[in-house]
Amino acid sequence: MPSTRRSFLRSASLLTLGASAQTSVSKPAGLRIEKVEFAFEDFKYRAPYKFGGTAVDRVTLLNVTVQVSTPAGKSATGFGSMPMGNVWAFPSKTMPYETTLGAMRELAKRINKITGDFKETAHPIEINHLLEPEYLKAAAGVSKELALAEPIPKLCTQVTASPFDAALHDAFGKALGLNCYQTYSAELMGQDLSRYLNADFKGESLEKYVTAKPRDWIWLFHSVGGLDAVTPGELKEPLNDGMPETLGDWIKRDGLQRIKIKLQGENLEWDIARTVAIDRVARETRPEVEWKYCCDFNEHCPNVDYLLEFLRKVKEQSPQGFESILYLEQPTRRDLRADRGNLMHEAAKFRPVVIDESLTDLENLMLSREMGYTGACLKACKGQSHAMLMAAAGQKYGMFLCVQDLTCPGASFVHSAGIASHVPGLSTIEGNARQYVPAANAAWTGRFPGLFETKDGKLLTRQLDRVGLGAVG
Structure with a gap:
């Protein structure tokens, strides 16, 4: 990770802890990413599925595994999986299926590195909040380097990043012995929702x-x-x-x-x-x-x-x-x-x-x-x-x-x-x-x-x- 980006992420993490103190929330448990791996898996459809004027007859799954640790010394392995869904996430009248899928494959490699390079300790939602801008920059870089006729859209970037995010939520819950829907309390997140949404959510936690x-x-x-x-x-x-x-x-x-x-x-x-x-x-x-x-x-x-x-x-x-x-x-x-x-x-x-x-x-x-x-x-x-x-x-x-x-x-x-x-x-x-x-x-x-x-x-x-x-x- 470049030092400028590392400094940015560290500063953002410190802001997180400052906000926690101001809202009288104890320092959240959080997780630290130790290792990230990904793989692709392909399946053919039994019959084509037509939507939006296009028929789809196959799927490529992006499977992600992350290893994490917590400040308390616990470790866990999380798993996330998602169809690439390029016809839906990256529709194009100028580029064929293999081109848009290939762009998502390349973006997955870069998201894997960006996620693996993140070494701060934070809640999965905070990690995604900090890393999504980096993912979008990576998408812009892929679009330019592959000379794509159309740039990778934000929706496509979110789809490609989604199994990484899922794996982190999965790992955090496992590390704490909780279902992930029990990890959205103010105590564990260390932030109220106004950080991620707007002032209407001041003082509110996701568990609500x-x-x-x-x-x-x-x-x-x-x-x-x-x-x-x-x-x-x-x-x-x-x-x-x-x-x-x-x-x-x-x-x-x-x-x-x-x-x-x-x-x-x-x-x-x-x-x-x-x-x-x-x-x-x-x-x-x-x-x-x-x-x-x-x-x-x-x-x-x-x-x-x-x-x-x-x-x-x-x-x-x-x-x-x-x-x-x-x-x-x-x-x-x-x-x-x-x-x-x-x-x-x-x-x-x-x-x-x-x-x-x-x-x-x-x-x-x-x-x-x-x-x-x-x-x-x-x-x-x-x-x-x-x-x-x-x-x-x-x-x-x-x-x-x-x-x-x-x-x-x-x-x-x-x-x-x-x-x-x-x-x-x-x-x-x-x-x-x-x-x-x-x-x-x-x-x-x-x-x-x-x-x-x-x-x-x-x-x-x-x-x-x-x-x-x-x-x-």
């Missing part, structure tokens, strides 16, 4: 916004991608692999009661027909269910008028289907500042309108509220630290909150489900790795009964009370 114990269960949102067969007539090339291949078959096998509908945002008639067809199949298959849907446009709607017309026509053609829409996810472009004219106030009168790709920091959350958005999506792939802080902000400002994944398998899904089961008011999670990349879940289903498989449309989360993030002992 999370529960020490998980919910017993949460609803599973089953995803219907743009290429998925809703009816048998749409099944052009059966896989015949023993798994469901139509929506009706999935509903029957898993007892589904919640559906995430992936829409185009560029073809109004298709979006309307797709939503109405999914509602029809759902009600025909399980007429006794009180169905709930999430409509996700993956930022492809040209404007809010498109969204309003979509809602009007769905209500006209399927009143029950319209009533079942629980919320609307990221209808227009993720760059809110470049899209200031697309105000969501009128649409939000009908249903919560949630930001997903736009949510990279508190500044964008506050801007979204000004623009009429009423909800926010929490994702493990943006980092555990980020998810916890945005969960606090969302609750503080009375926003609708939900948890989505990034087709997260294995440890990354345990992580994601932990968020959904520990944030008050949440009761649902998207979990589609079981549909598209079940091979990556194979080693995990027996270790977490009822979390990777379901028979009643629910996932059992009471078991997510193990030490750390709970995925690896």
